[in-house]
Amino acid sequence: MEYRYLSSKPRINTFFYPIIGFILLTIGSIEAGKRNKSTALRRVCYFSTWFQQLSPQDIDPHCCTHIIVAFAGMVDNKITTGQPHDDFLKLEKLYQQVIKLKQQNPKLKVLLAVGGWDYGTAGFTAMLATRNTRKVFIQSAIKYLRGRGFDGIDLDFLYPGARGSPPDDKQRLTMLTKEMKQLFKRDSKKGKKPSLLLVVSVSATKTFIDKGYEVKELSKNCDFLILMTYDMNGVWNKRTAHHASLFSADKTDVKWAAEYWVSKGAIKRKLVIGLPTYGRTYTLIGGHTLGSPISGPGRPGSITNETGFISYPEVCELLRQDGQRFWIDDQKVPYATLGNQWVGYDDPQSVTEKSLWLKTNGFGGASIWTLNMDDVNGTCTGTKMPLTNAVKHILECKKNKCDITPPVPTGAPTRQPVGGISLASSSLSRLPACPCSNIGNLLFADPCDCSMYYHCSYGNPYHKPCDGGLRWRDEKKWCDFDSIANCTINEAVCNNIVADRRPKCFKPSPSLPEEKSAHYSKLGPGAPACPCYNTGKLLFGDPCDCSMYYHCAHGVPYHKQCNNGLQWREEKMWCDYDFLANCTVSENAMCSDKSTNGTKDCIKR
Incomplete structure (x- = not known):
């Protein structure tokens, strides 16, 4: 039989073109949906069972993509409800109340954290010791999580290779995650359910990172890693320092820690950046700026009742008591002082900065530690959960549609910033009608210095010099020759200017890096x-x-x-x-x- 082809390419009847086009469009839409889903930024929120300032029923089920309940423990290499001193019945009730939030938001994932600082390392070391002890733990985890309706587990081993943990725990932790991943997949296939999520919380400190983690393998085995980018400075420094700055010069900041993990092989999209809702406090010996000497931790707060540590609402209370807020411009975080007390903390402005940074740089999302220490009653700004909601807004907003206006605590005037040029208000009345309050006016005069001017950005004035010996010409809004500028000093206003000759304008709005x-x-x-x-x-x-x-x-x-x-x-x-x-x-x-x-x-x- 003879076969003849008029063309080297097979021919398709044109009748099928529309059908093929529809199929291709459908496949493309499905794949695009998968890509969008896979690249969605995680909003991971911890709920602490021991800090009862927040009831599970009061949590917005749409505020977070993941809620992690902290902490469970281990006995004989098996997961237990809470830890030995806890009320187990009360904890089981709390677990179910959090899990019940999934009824209002079926996309919400609820995980259980095991370990924590107080749990120590001995239990993990015993569990990691052999393949058999690890298998006992994994099987108990599957049974425990499935039986209660959890969607996964967060391993809070603080820290492998430190605090009494032997060096071999570094490799054994990798083995555990590899084995857990395999058994979680087997369980998923057998039960025809989505696989349980595997998460590990990891250190942001170089010493602990190098001693404790096989970064590349750990990143590969886990669904995501939570980078605990807080408590990076403390009383051991014997001086004031922010514990969770976005940037710094000494490798104790969010940016350095995140980039170090990536340099060691971590997958960026699996790295979730930790954001604290608490501040670290110090008692000052003298001075009040960064690097001032301290005698020890700060006084306990009225809610947390722990030295050296206060929640965000307690920071707001300090500010209402005539405390002063300072913005560290080159670190993108605030601190506050009252008498001999100093606190470095995060507020809506700083978590906005961090959220924008991690989003811009391709990381996997943000983790809030904890929901309970956010402003659950709205006493700071009139808005409940301002820190968590600021993160949600930035991570959810689409390109070019982010309205960046996080609130500032009432009674919290911002003083002269440290380490940068951005200005904000320390008085609401001394310079009325400050032009930055009208964002349309981007440039305005320094009333006390003709060689300087202010540039408004996000409601904040930035102090800048005229180049080349020019002087500010306010009618044209530019720097000009002295003979043309016709600039004069406003003596009436300057009498109310602070020593550094910067005007006290208006209640500050948060700003992006200028x-x-x-x-x-x-x-x-x-x-x-x-x-x-x-x-x-x-x-x-x-x-x-x-x-x-x-x-x-x-x-x-x-x-x-x-x-x-x-x-x-x-x-x-x-x-x-x-x-x-x-x-x-x-x-x-x-x-x-x-x-x-x-x-x-x-x-x-």
């Missing part, structure tokens, strides 16, 4: 005309580089750089996170090579 204009360079003489004259714009983006922008002064464009990896956001005329900035390089702009003075030509758009 560009600090570290790079100034005037365009070369051969540059073509820029929009400084013909559009009236004072600030405009570099069409060839999203990390750069131009500032017009006396009709001359100055090339400036956004700091901290931010990008220019044209609609707001400030630097912002990339997913908010939505900046693209203009395809029509004739972007030239860099000139000898280190800038690109300014191109008329």
Whole structure:
């Protein structure tokens, strides 16, 4: 039999084209859904059973994607309800009340944490010792979790290879997670149910990381890891230091810890960043700034009743008692003082900063320790659970649609910031109608210094100098020659200015990292005309580089750089996170090579 083909390609009847197209679109939609699901940011919230400031019935079932109930223990390598001193019947009731939240939100996952600081390491070391002891634990975990309706387990072994744990526990923990993953899959297949989730809480301190974890293997075996990025500083420093700063210079910060885990092989999307709802307190010997000497931990709070430690509502109470709030701009966290008491803590502004950072940098989500220590009654700002809700808002919001306006505690005036240039209010009345309260006015004069001006960003004024000996020209909102600027000092206002000559404006709004204009360079003489004259714009983006922008002064464009990896956001005329900035390089702009003075030509758009 002879076969003849008119073409080397098989032919398909055109009747099937619409059907094939529909099938491909359907498959594409399913795959896109899977990708979106897999990349959704986790909002992991701990519920502590011993800190009864929050009832499970009062938890918003949609506030978190995962709730972890802490802590269970072990006896004879088997999971037990709570720990020896606990009321088991009461704990079982609490477990069921939390699990019941899944009826209101079927997507919610509820896990059980085993271990914790007080539990120590001996129980884990005994359980990890042999393959048989590990198998006993895993089988007991499956039975315990399935029997009560939990969706997984969080291993809080603090810490492998330390606090009495032998060095071999590092490898044995990896073995445990590998074996748990295998048996969890077998259980899932047998029972035709989703697999139990496997989570491990891990240290953010280099010594504990190096001694305790085979990072790459652990990351591979677990559904996700919770990085405990808090308590990174403490009384052992013998000086004040924030325990959970986003950035720092000494490897005791969120950014360093997260990046160190990634450098050792952790999968970014499996790394969940820990955020505390408590502060660490110190008793001062002298001074009140970062690095001031201390005599020991701070006084107990009225709720937590523990030295060196207070919950967020207790911080707010300190501020209402005439405490002073300070913002550490280069660390993106606040601290507060009252008398000889000093507390480093997180508030809606700092958790917003951290949430934006982890979202921008591709990490797997945030973990709140704990729901119970957030402002459960709304006494700080009038909003219940302000820290948890600030995290939820940032992690849920879509690109370019994040309204970043977290509340500030009442009775909490912010003093002169430390380590940065952002300003915020310490008085609500001394300088009425401060222009930042109207976000449309982005630039305004320093009433006491003609060589300086303020740039509003997210409601906060940033203090900046005029370049090249120019003076502020308020009518044009730019720096100009002295003879043209016609700038005068406002004596009436300056009488009410603090010693550093910065105005006391208005109740502060939180701000994102602000560009600090570290790079100034005037365009070369051969540059073509820029929009400084013909559009009236004072600030405009570099069409060839999203990390750069131009500032017009006396009709001359100055090339400036956004700091901290931010990008220019044209609609707001400030630097912002990339997913908010939505900046693209203009395809029509004739972007030239860099000139000898280190800038690109300014191109008329």
